[in-house]
Amino acid sequence: MLVSVGQFSPAGDVGTNLAVMRSLAATAKEDGSELIVFPEESMFSVGKVDGPLAAAVDAGWSTFVQQLSLLAAELGIAVVAGGYESSGEERPYNTLVLIDSTGRIVDTYRKLHLYDAFSYSESTRIKPGDGGVKVVDLNGIKVGLMTCYDIRFPELARALTDKGADLLAVPAAWFKGEHKIEHWETLLKARAIENTVWVAAAGTSSRHTVGHSVILDPMGVPQAFLDDEPEAVVTAEITRKRIDDVREFLPVLKNRRFAANEQINSAG
Numbered sequence: 001m002l003v004s005v006g007q008f009s010p011a012g013d014v015g016t017n018l019a020v021m022r023s024l025a026a027t028a029k030e031d032g033s034e035l036i037v038f039p040e041e042s043m044f045s046v047g048k049v050d051g052p053l054a055a056a057v058d059a060g061w062s063t064f065v066q067q068l069s070l071l072a073a074e075l076g077i078a079v080v081a082g083g084y085e086s087s088g089e090e091r092p093y094n095t096l097v098l099i100d101s102t103g104r105i106v107d108t109y110r111k112l113h114l115y116d117a118f119s120y121s122e123s124t125r126i127k128p129g130d131g132g133v134k135v136v137d138l139n140g141i142k143v144g145l146m147t148c149y150d151i152r153f154p155e156l157a158r159a160l161t162d163k164g165a166d167l168l169a170v171p172a173a174w175f176k177g178e179h180k181i182e183h184w185e186t187l188l189k190a191r192a193i194e195n196t197v198w199v200a201a202a203g204t205s206s207r208h209t210v211g212h213s214v215i216l217d218p219m220g221v222p223q224a225f226l227d228d229e230p231e232a233v234v235t236a237e238i239t240r241k242r243i244d245d246v247r248e249f250l251p252v253l254k255n256r257r258f259a260a261n262e263q264i265n266s267a268g
Contacts, residue, residue: 001141003167003198004028004036004235005213007226009206012048014060018067024233025075031235034101034139035078039204039213040094040148040171043083046125047208053125057084057092065097065105073103078138082147082171084126085110091127096145096171098136109134109145113153118177122149135163141238144197148172151187151201154194161195161253167238168192170201174210181210189220196246196253198238205230218246 006024010017021038028036043064049056064083072079078100085095085108094111110129115122133156134145144165150156151170160168168191174184184203192199196218205211211228215236223236247253 001035001139001238002031002033002235003200003215003238004031004033004233005200005202005215005224005226006036006038006233007202007205007211007213007229008039008231009204009209010039010041010043010045010048012044012050014044014064014067017042017044018064018071020231021068021079021081022071022075024231025071025077025079027233028235029075029077031233033077033235035080035143036233037169037200037202038079038081038171039202040082040096040173041204042081042171045173045204045206046084053084054086054090054092057086061085061092065099068097069099069103069105072099072101076101080143080145080169080171087127089127091125093129094122094126094147095129096147096169098138098143098145098169100138106138107134107136107145109147111147111150112156113149115149117149118175120175133159133163135160135165141240142166144168146170148174151191154191157191157195157197161197162259165195165197166240166243167198167200168195170199172201173204174212176208176210181212184210184212185214188214188216192216192218193220194252196243196250198243200238218243219250
């Protein structure tokens with residue numbers, strides 16, 4: 001399956017962002033892609049929203065998802081993108097939506113690990129997810145969903161792999177800072193290598209975020225990548241065969257002695 005990552009810098013309103021996403025998705029479709037992964041905050045950038053966040057979410061989430069569904073159906077391409085979903089409280093969820101090429105909303109994933117690090121506190125504005133891990137079968141490839149800061153938690157990627165994920169889709173808005181690009185690239189490669197899965201990571205590219213979207217194979221080798229282009233899309237072929245081939249000579253999943261949350265057996 002051909003998969004694309006679309007990189008851009010979301011504005012503060014849904015309509016502007018959907019127009020950019022349509023353009024990038026059309027390019028991906030021309031490349032033969034069956035799935036495009038867009039960044040976290042594709043719906044809108046929280047820092048650019050006018051007025052209360054809760055009101056913007058209430059007004060924008062359903063429109064964003066509905067229009068994204070129409071976009072997917074019209075172009076005939078599946079989409080993963082991030083937005084903000086009402087929780088019924090003041091703090092919304094940071095949510096990914098996966099829509100197939102017919103426009104059907106297949107599933108959503110609410111970000112589990114909120115970015116309370118590097119002097120930032122996402123949890124003051126966003127409610128942590130409550131729906132667990134999500135793996136979706138898309139045209140024979142099982143897609144596991146993660147968001148940005150989630151990649152610093154290897155147990156989540158392993159849980160997705162244990163549920164059968166072939167591809168980790170990682171929308172992100174990775175902040176700039178000292179060593180931050182190195183962290184982004186290293187963590188994405190680690191998640192691919194330690195789980196022997198594909199990774200498609202789509203980052204926002206702005207004054208505050210790094211961009212650097214990439215598609216990695218199960219050995220952590222970049223198959224397509226971007227730097228800090230403000231708007232761009234790249235595509236690579238994702239195959240189950242590559243996973244099987246790598247796991248033949250690198251059977252780390254078979255070799256492990258214990259699963260996450262299990263204690264090591266100390267019997268001598």
